[in-house]
Amino acid sequence: MDYETIIGLEIHAELSTESKIFCSCSTEFGADVNTHTCPVCTGMPGVLPVLNKKAVEYAIMAGLAMNCNITRYGKQDRKNYFYPDLPKGYQISQYDLPICYGGYMEIEADGQQKKIGITRIHIEEDAGKLIHDDFLGVSLVDYNRAGVPLIEIVTEPDVRSAGEAKAFLEKVKSILEYTGVSDCKMQEGSLRCDINLSVRPMGQKELGTRTEIKNINSFSAAVRAIEFERSRQIGLISAGKEVALATLRWDDENGIGYEMRSKEEAHDYRYFPEPDLAPVVIDDGWIEKIKNSLPELPDARKERYVSDFGLPEYDAAFITASRKLADYFEKAVELGAPPKIASNWIMGDISRLLKDRGLEDIPFAPEYLVKTTDLIEKGVVSTTAAKRIVAELFDGEKDPEQIAKEAGLIQVSDESELALLVKQVIDENPKAVAEVRAGKEKAMGFLIGQAMRVSKGSANPRIISRLVRKMLGL
Ligand code: ADP
Ligand code: MG
Ligand code: ZN
Numbered sequence: 001m002d003y004e005t006i007i008g009l010e011i012h013a014e015l016s017t018e019s020k021i022f023c024s025c026s027t028e029f030g031a032d033v034n035t036h037t038c039p040v041c042t043g044m045p046g047v048l049p050v051l052n053k054k055a056v057e058y059a060i061m062a063g064l065a066m067n068c069n070i071t072r073y074g075k076q077d078r079k080n081y082f083y084p085d086l087p088k089g090y091q092i093s094q095y096d097l098p099i100c101y102g103g104y105m106e107i108e109a110d111g112q113q114k115k116i117g118i119t120r121i122h123i124e125e126d127a128g129k130l131i132h133d134d135f136l137g138v139s140l141v142d143y144n145r146a147g148v149p150l151i152e153i154v155t156e157p158d159v160r161s162a163g164e165a166k167a168f169l170e171k172v173k174s175i176l177e178y179t180g181v182s183d184c185k186m187q188e189g190s191l192r193c194d195i196n197l198s199v200r201p202m203g204q205k206e207l208g209t210r211t212e213i214k215n216i217n218s219f220s221a222a223v224r225a226i227e228f229e230r231s232r233q234i235g236l237i238s239a240g241k242e243v244a245l246a247t248l249r250w251d252d253e254n255g256i257g258y259e260m261r262s263k264e265e266a267h268d269y270r271y272f273p274e275p276d277l278a279p280v281v282i283d284d285g286w287i288e289k290i291k292n293s294l295p296e297l298p299d300a301r302k303e304r305y306v307s308d309f310g311l312p313e314y315d316a317a318f319i320t321a322s323r324k325l326a327d328y329f330e331k332a333v334e335l336g337a338p339p340k341i342a343s344n345w346i347m348g349d350i351s352r353l354l355k356d357r358g359l360e361d362i363p364f365a366p367e368y369l370v371k372t373t374d375l376i377e378k379g380v381v382s383t384t385a386a387k388r389i390v391a392e393l394f395d396g397e398k399d400p401e402q403i404a405k406e407a408g409l410i411q412v413s414d415e416s417e418l419a420l421l422v423k424q425v426i427d428e429n430p431k432a433v434a435e436v437r438a439g440k441e442k443a444m445g446f447l448i449g450q451a452m453r454v455s456k457g458s459a460n461p462r463i464i465s466r467l468v469r470k471m472l473g474l
Pocket of ligand 3: 020023024025036037038039040041042147
């Protein structure tokens with residue numbers, strides 16, 4: 001039997017506010033443990049929270065960018081559960097009146113356009129971080145993260161495959177980065193998601209029983225977790241067993257999910273309106289102001305790159321997925337780089353080097369890329385040499401021509417010098433010469449290759465090719 005996979009995502013993103021959601025402690029990542037804390041975010045008795053207006057603004061911004069309705073009247077609620085990383089014994093979240101609701105986002109997966117519905121986007125506070133020390137046999141808690149503002153984006157069960165889930169997550173990341181709502185640093189836990197998944201026989205109307213896989217923090221882990229859980233559920237159902245409603249923890253190293261607890265339901269949390277905070281009232285003027293402050297979003301930019309710069313769709317999608325790459329690309333084009341050449345470098349060598357070195361930002365200014373491509377254009381260096389220059393630019397900004405000189409990468413374009421070299425190659429390879437005369441293009445490539453080898457890669461291949469033809473009277 002064929003099964004259909006049904007997926008709904010819950011995505012948490014830490015907001016880019018400077019201070020926490022209910023106090024003025026810093027949200028900066030990586031500080032010494034428990035230094036960004038105060039009586040409010042450590043849940044001391046007698047303190048009162050004050051809502052950070054910027055957190056609401058960011059939630060509205062995310063909602064507008066994801067085609068949501070924005071509520072005019074929202075409220076915050078207590079979600080009660082007991083865990084040592086939650087100092088108050090409850091989390092302040094939103095239950096029935098979230099900031100945003102009823103949106104959607106367009107994705108492209110497996111060559112198809114598709115809309116994924118967004119049920120809601122609400123604001124809430126993050127919990128602290130537990131550090132389990134096996135050696136001492138204790139668990140320690142760091143409250144620096146407690147009270148960092150989050151938005152939670154909840155989707156309709158519209159996602160049908162790992163590919164669609166990945167495309168959606170990438171789109172969310174890209175939009176949150178463009179709008180500056182979150183830095184989305186997945187390795188720092190700024191963006192993480194829960195995957196709700198069920199399967200049903202093809203053609204069945206009712207949804208099957210779902211499981212929820214918690215705290216996935218990379219796109220590739222999401223793909224692996226979905227594949228795992230999909231086969232596990234199909235295995236159970238095919239064997240005549242039932243899928244149990246449960247919460248799973250994903251162990252990415254071993255590629256398995258295991259049951260953490262049976263799934264809690266809303267009434268387990270005993271939600272009630274937060275009595276220490278006033279309702280959130282949002283007027284049209286505020287929404288309008290935020291709407292006008294939205295930057296050009298990735299889809300619009302992509303269209304513009306295709307129509308104005310003549311980039312292929314693929315290139316435009318690749319580059320605009322990251323605001324940083326897109327800004328870099330535009331600067332390079334502004335400085336005179338031909339768009340397709342700039343996009344080739346960014347999608348190729350530069351992206352690979354960023355990945356190899358674990359970097360988010362290209363460590364040299366666009367001017368240096370443009371200077372490098374100019375050197376190729378003028379025949380001063382070969383494309384192969386330019387790859388070395390770009391790699392060296394990753395170690396620090398330095399004039400590309402200077403790098404080329406120091407590394408002996410300047411192409412020899414002096415014809416009299418190259419003519420001697422070509423003559424030598426012709427004399428030493430009578431068989432290939434005969435083949436070239438007989439019209440075999442492959443042998444021509446061999447002769448040029450030999451000349452390049454003798455010159456240790458420094459000869460200008462275009463001139464070599466011309467000289468070989470000339471000397472053989474072709
Ligand atoms: P909870 O808050 O308990 O996690 P929700 O009803 O808010 O539950 O649903 C959370 C997520 O689960 C949503 O993204 C929703 O689309 C998804 N979901 C709900 N039912 C199913 C199902 N049967 N199969 C797959 N996903 C589902
Ligand atoms: Mg959930
Ligand atoms: Zn605090």
